[in-house]
Amino acid sequence: MEVRKFSIPEIIFGRGSLQYAGLCARRLGAEKVLLVSDRGLEEAGWVDRVVEILDHEKLHWIYYGDIISNPRDFQIDKGVGFYHRHKADVIIGLGGGSPMDAAKGIALVASNGGRIQDYEGANRIHQPLPPMIFIPSTAGSGSDISQFAIITDVERRVKMSIISRTLVPNISIIDPLLLQTKSRKLIVAAAIDALCHAIESYVSTIASPFTEIQSLKAMQLIMKNLKRATETRDLNSLEQLSAASTAAGMAFSNAGLGVEHAIAHSLGGIFDTLHGLVHPVLLPPVMRFNLPACAQKMAQVGEILLGKKRRGAQATALGGIEKLEEFCDTMGVQTRLRDIVNEHAKLPDMCRMAVNDACLLTNPRQATWEDLLQICEEAW
Amino acid sequence: MKPKPTVEDLIGIEYAKLGFFREVQEKIAELNATNLELSRKQRHIQAILDSITDIMAVLSPRLRISSVNRAFHDVYQEAHPEGKTCHEIFRHADKPCSDCPALKAFETNQVFRETVIYPVDGKNRHFEITASPLKNERGQPCHILLLKRDVTLEKEYQAKYHQAERMATVGVLAAGVAHEINNPLTAILGFAEGLKRRIPRLPEDTNRELLEDFSEYVAIILKECGRCQEIVQGLLTFSREGSSEFSRVSLNKLVGDTIKLLKNHLKHHVRDLIRFDLDSGLPCVRGDESQLKQVILNLLFNAFDATQEKGFITLRTFVNQGDRVCLSVEDTGCGIPAHHLNKLFEPFFTTKPVGKGVGIGLSTCYNIVRKHHGEIFVCSHEGVGSTFHVILPREKHP
Numbered sequence: 192m193e194v195r196k197f198s199i200p201e202i203i204f205g206r207g208s209l210q211y212a213g214l215c216a217r218r219l220g221a222e223k224v225l226l227v228s229d230r231g232l233e234e235a236g237w238v239d240r241v242v243e244i245l246d247h248e249k250l251h252w253i254y255y256g257d258i259i260s261n262p263r264d265f266q267i268d269k270g271v272g273f274y275h276r277h278k279a280d281v282i283i284g285l286g287g288g289s290p291m292d293a294a295k296g297i298a299l300v301a302s303n304g305g306r307i308q309d310y311e312g313a314n315r316i317h318q319p320l321p322p323m324i325f326i327p328s329t330a331g332s333g334s335d336i337s338q339f340a341i342i343t344d345v346e347r348r349v350k351m352s353i354i355s356r357t358l359v360p361n362i363s364i365i366d367p368l369l370l371q372t373k374s375r376k377l378i379v380a381a382a383i384d385a386l387c388h389a390i391e392s393y394v395s396t397i398a399s400p401f402t403e404i405q406s407l408k409a410m411q412l413i414m415k416n417l418k419r420a421t422e423t424r425d426l427n428s429l430e431q432l433s434a435a436s437t438a439a440g441m442a443f444s445n446a447g448l449g450v451e452h453a454i455a456h457s458l459g460g461i462f463d464t465l466h467g468l469v470h471p472v473l474l475p476p477v478m479r480f481n482l483p484a485c486a487q488k489m490a491q492v493g494e495i496l497l498g499k500k501r502r503g504a505q506a507t508a509l510g511g512i513e514k515l516e517e518f519c520d521t522m523g524v525q526t527r528l529r530d531i532v533n534e535h536a537k538l539p540d541m542c543r544m545a546v547n548d549a550c551l552l553t554n555p556r557q558a559t560w561e562d563l564l565q566i567c568e569e570a571w
Numbered sequence: 572m573k574p575k576p577t578v579e580d581l582i583g584i585e586y587a588k589l590g591f592f593r594e595v596q597e598k599i600a601e602l603n604a605t606n607l608e609l610s611r612k613q614r615h616i617q618a619i620l621d622s623i624t625d626i627m628a629v630l631s632p633r634l635r636i637s638s639v640n641r642a643f644h645d646v647y648q649e650a651h652p653e654g655k656t657c658h659e660i661f662r663h664a665d666k667p668c669s670d671c672p673a674l675k676a677f678e679t680n681q682v683f684r685e686t687v688i689y690p691v692d693g694k695n696r697h698f699e700i701t702a703s704p705l706k707n708e709r710g711q712p713c714h715i716l717l718l719k720r721d722v723t724l725e726k727e728y729q730a731k732y733h734q735a736e737r738m739a740t741v742g743v744l745a746a747g748v749a750h751e752i753n754n755p756l757t758a759i760l761g762f763a764e765g766l767k768r769r770i771p772r773l774p775e776d777t778n779r780e781l782l783e784d785f786s787e788y789v790a791i792i793l794k795e796c797g798r799c800q801e802i803v804q805g806l807l808t809f810s811r812e813g814s815s816e817f818s819r820v821s822l823n824k825l826v827g828d829t830i831k832l833l834k835n836h837l838k839h840h841v842r843d844l845i846r847f848d849l850d851s852g853l854p855c856v857r858g859d860e861s862q863l864k865q866v867i868l869n870l871l872f873n874a875f876d877a878t879q880e881k882g883f884i885t886l887r888t889f890v891n892q893g894d895r896v897c898l899s900v901e902d903t904g905c906g907i908p909a910h911h912l913n914k915l916f917e918p919f920f921t922t923k924p925v926g927k928g929v930g931i932g933l934s935t936c937y938n939i940v941r942k943h944h945g946e947i948f949v950c951s952h953e954g955v956g957s958t959f960h961v962i963l964p965r966e967k968h969p
């Protein structure tokens with residue numbers, strides 16, 4: 192095996208771990224915290240809760256909540272201005288992937304200057320970032336663990352991938368209690384995103400024993416707990432989903448993703464599609480596309496999805512994919528691309544853009560834009 | 572176009588989360604360097620400030636001194652002026668001065684200049700004060716830089732220079748005129764004396780009355796010619812550059828001789844108005860005896876005019892500052908109005924009626940004293956009296 196690397200933030204995990212947010216911030220040298228979140232978290236009361244914790248720690252804070260899903264470049268610029276104007280220091284990101292990616296973008300531009308576009312691509316960051324603490328509320332995006340930030344360039348209609356170990360936050364505080372206020376739909380979307388992270392990172396060309404074990408663990412936990420979590424919202428299941436999402440985050444941050452996320456990013460850039468909705472639609476056809484290149488691994492995935500082996504790797508793998516489609520159906524999520532995208536004509540352009548996505552680098556099978564289009568047609 | 576990320580980029584073995592350790596180290600090194608540079612600059616600036624010979628003080632808006640330069644300590648005894656107010660230190664006053672230039676500079680945010688005269692250690696000093704606002708980044712004055720230059724000497728030199736210049740030009744003119752008049756005057760005098768000698772030789776039968784008239788007229792001509800000659804002689808001192816021989820002169824003896832010379836001309840009670848306060852140990856000076864006698868005479872005559880036989884005149888000699896000998900003529904006369912003081916030594920300045928004063932007495936004195944490398948000046952209060960001081964360098968022992 193070639194040389195690999197595995198790096199993750201400090202992780203504080205468990206029910207009520209949120210209460211340590213203030214302490215962590217203080218330990219990182221905070222005097223005035225920038226808290227980044229969004230409307231949903233405000234409405235659920237979590238923003239107030241974090242503010243309360245900061246107040247209790249006698250920390251000054253400012254709040255930036257002007258974030259929508261698929262965070263935009265101009266929202267970053269605004270946040271940076273806000274950060275500088277108030278001379279904030281530590282940045283806390285609270286929420287799903289969008290507020291956390293936005294927080295990364297703000298931290299990046301606030302310390303390195305220029306525009307967010309300047310850092311598109313890998314390893315372009317040269318100055319340290321302000322200390323970051325992330326509090327995920329969705330058990331899906333993995334942004335609280337990963338070295339990725341995905342920001343939309345409004346003018347080019349592109350989801351830019353910014354990749355750097357420096358984007359890994361200092362501390363990730365994962366509190367399953369936060370999942371309790373989530374809608375059923377959101378729980379499903381996030382869990383399938385995490386499942387997708389686990390599967391894509393597992394078959395990635397740069398997967399390592401340290402990521403593979405996380406990927407497998409994440410798949411098992413999701414298959415075992417998702418149904419129960421959506422039906423009963425039982426805290427144990429939610430906690431397991433949190434652990435799964437975190438494990439999947441550890442895996443994909445270090446092993447990368449694949450074709451599915453390349454297309455998902457492109458869809459988000461062009462159609463502003465919600466990231467969580469894309470996976471039930473794309474994951475099965477992508478798995479079929481990749482199957483020839485990694486049958487053994489796909490079989491292991493299939494075994495977990497199915498809960499048992501079938502005769503032969505190919506059969507187990509295919510069985511797993513079918514099980515996945517069935518599973519998504521029973522979750523009541525949309526499973527056809529046409530349900531979430533309205534312009535079929537734009538698909539070729541979308542695929543031409545997707546082949547440039549960094550996620551494609553670690554896909555087990557080489558893919559041209561025509562291959563991607565084929566996948567989309569299959570999903571249509 | 573940016574290079575596309577590679578798989579190696581994703582693995583990113585050479586890339587780690589950037590920490591602040593190195594940055595902090597670099598910052599500390601940088602700060603140390605700038606700190607050194609700053610303190611070097613500060614020393615440099617302090618050296619510049621200390622080498623400024625004017626007194627310098629930086630004042631807060633409440634007129635408290637925040638720093639001073641070395642020149643301050645050369646002039647003022649106060650070892651630690653910092654924190655004290657400027658009026659306390661400079662004027663021994665517990666309130667700001669009414670015309671405080673620092674306050675004006677604060678108010679107007681402009682450089683303010685002023686000249687003031689006040690005593691330092693009992694002597695009146697002339698100061699030129701510049702108050703310039705030190706502005707903060709918003710352009711508002713936050714401190715005042717006070718520069719005090721002692722211009723006492725400059726002012727004195729300036730005054731003397733102006734006087735010397737005026738004297739020189741008028742003096743040259745006067746001497747020229749005197750020369751021109753001297754020849755016809757000599758001729759008039761000669762012929763008048765010739766006439767006087769010839770009167771006894773006139774025939775016996777000449778009308779007696781006519782004869783007496785002639786005698787009287789010739790006498791008047793001779794007398795007035797004498798007066799003219801005196802004036803002309805006085806004027807000629809303006810141009811007689813170092814022509815006279817200097818010898819050892821005792822000012823005390825000179826005063827005695829001059830008074831003896833006068834005695835015959837003065838009425839008794841006037842003579843009694845003159846007092847003497849002579850320093851018996853007075854060193855000699857080098858000079859022209861007759862010219863110095865002239866100085867004493869001129870000063871005495873002026874004093875007589877000023878006292879109108881009703882006041883006292885004191886002739887005094889003493890040693891001044893070790894190497895200078897002083898002769899003063901003090902009277903309790905009418906005194907001199909302030910606005911006349913600077914014109915006094917000019918040729919032809921007089922306040923006396925025509926026929927009584929010509930206005931060359933003091934200018935003659937001035938010229939003579941100057942040729943003796945000395946100084947002449949006056950202190951006077953109107954209605955109280957005047958004192959003329961003549962200061963000459965004492966004779967140097969070979």
Ligand SMILES: Nc1ncnc2c1ncn2[C@@H]1O[C@H](COP(=O)(O)OP(=O)(O)O)[C@@H](O)[C@H]1O
Pocket residue numbers: 869873874877902904905906907915920921922923927928929930931932933934957
């Ligand atoms: N002792 C004195 N007291 C008052 N005024 C004096 C005295 N000496 C000189 N002065 C003033 O100075 C003027 C100039 O003096 P001087 O040069 O001697 O000319 P003059 O005696 O012919 O007027 C005098 O007219 C008089 O006004």
Ligand SMILES: [Fe+2]
Pocket residue numbers: 332384388452466
């Ligand atoms: Fe994702």
Ligand SMILES: [Mg+2]
Pocket residue numbers: 869872873928930931932933
């Ligand atoms: Mg006179």
